[in-house]
Amino acid sequence: MGSQTHSQLPIVDFTSQNMKPSTGTWVSACQVVRSALEDHGGFLALYDKVSLETHNSTYSAMENFFDLSIESKWRKTTEKPIFSYSGQRQGIPLYESVGIMNPLSYEDCQKYTNVVWPKGNDLFCESVNSYAKQLVELDHIVKRMVFESYGLEMKKFESLLESTDYVLRGYKYRTPQVGETNVGVAPHSDTALLTILNQKVEGLGVKLKDEEWFEVGVSPSLYLVMAGDAMRVWSNDRIRACEHRVLINSMIERYSIGLLSYAAKIMEPEAGLVDEEHPLRYKSFDHYGYLRFFLTEEAIKSESRIKAYCGI
Numbered sequence: 308m309g310s311q312t313h314s315q316l317p318i319v320d321f322t323s324q325n326m327k328p329s330t331g332t333w334v335s336a337c338q339v340v341r342s343a344l345e346d347h348g349g350f351l352a353l354y355d356k357v358s359l360e361t362h363n364s365t366y367s368a369m370e371n372f373f374d375l376s377i378e379s380k381w382r383k384t385t386e387k388p389i390f391s392y393s394g395q396r397q398g399i400p401l402y403e404s405v406g407i408m409n410p411l412s413y414e415d416c417q418k419y420t421n422v423v424w425p426k427g428n429d430l431f432c433e434s435v436n437s438y439a440k441q442l443v444e445l446d447h448i449v450k451r452m453v454f455e456s457y458g459l460e461m462k463k464f465e466s467l468l469e470s471t472d473y474v475l476r477g478y479k480y481r482t483p484q485v486g487e488t489n490v491g492v493a494p495h496s497d498t499a500l501l502t503i504l505n506q507k508v509e510g511l512g513v514k515l516k517d518e519e520w521f522e523v524g525v526s527p528s529l530y531l532v533m534a535g536d537a538m539r540v541w542s543n544d545r546i547r548a549c550e551h552r553v554l555i556n557s558m559i560e561r562y563s564i565g566l567l568s569y570a571a572k573i574m575e576p577e578a579g580l581v582d583e584e585h586p587l588r589y590k591s592f593d594h595y596g597y598l599r600f601f602l603t604e605e606a607i608k609s610e611s612r613i614k615a616y617c618g619i
């Protein structure tokens with residue numbers, strides 16, 4: 308028996324009453340969040356502000372969506388270069404995902420719902436809107452903690468939040484047939500600033516700093532918070548983009564839900580994170596330009612898509 312200990316993904320408890328700015332709990336959590344993002348690109352969050360009712364109704368609403376006909380799922384719901392629906396993709400036959408742009412706006416949820424369900428679907432519309440509103444607070448807290456831990460001004464944090472677009476994503480994986488791959492999604496990093504994921508069925512793994520895979524648990528109040536390529540640019544490579552993957556090993560369909568954030572305006576690497584030790588690594592960054600670039604041949608051939616797009 309070896310005495311080798313594997314590293315773990317840090318877990319931060321946001322349910323504590325003491326998790327308020329300026330408290331000791333908050334200040335130490337800021338350090339844990341920053342080191343976890345720098346080391347692994349992510350961490351686990353315990354967060355109980357998404358009610359069980361909203362959690363359950365949003366998963367049901369997502370199941371409802373994935374049960375639709377292929378034609379309904381492929382209806383165009385946004386002009387942005389964001390996958391409104393993705394499925395039947397080469398190499399990942401088990402995977403499907405749906406994205407609702409601007410889920411914090413009830414009106415936009417309604418517009419989305421009316422395109423997909425011309426007769427309406429109040430459960431879908433209300434659930435995704437409530438889910439996003441209850442979860443976005445965690446996104447704000449984490450970003451605030453990142454700004455605080457680097458000693459950056461709060462007005463910079465506020466201006467980042469003001470120019471953020473959100474997408475709520477649902478994921479579904481069917482079980483593999485005999486002889487079929489169990490890879491739900493191959494290892495990758497997300498293009499987003501931050502992705503906050505909850506899974507209803509296990510399968511999500513994170514590649515830690517030491518190259519070990521860490522399996523994320525299942526609970527309505529457990530979220531994986533991950534930095535994406537855009538956070539790497541913003542932080543001038545201080546923060547890693549979290550490498551993750553999904554394996555389907557259970558005999559039931561897997562569902563998960565994520566809240567992803569994107570920079571709505573051209574973003575520069577944060578000036579306060581550029582110094583002699585950390586020279587400027589990226590040019591200015593157009594997030595939607597990056598999403599358009601992402602599936603080009605040049606991007607696919609490159610060693611690192613983000614470096615190929617705006618690296619120095």
Ligand SMILES: O=C(O)CCC(=O)C(=O)O
Nearest residue numbers: 478492504506511553563
């Ligand atoms: O299914 C999940 O939980 C994550 C899926 C994923 O990583 C992706 O589509 O980018």
Ligand SMILES: [Fe+2]
Nearest residue numbers: 495496497551
């Ligand atoms: Fe991902």
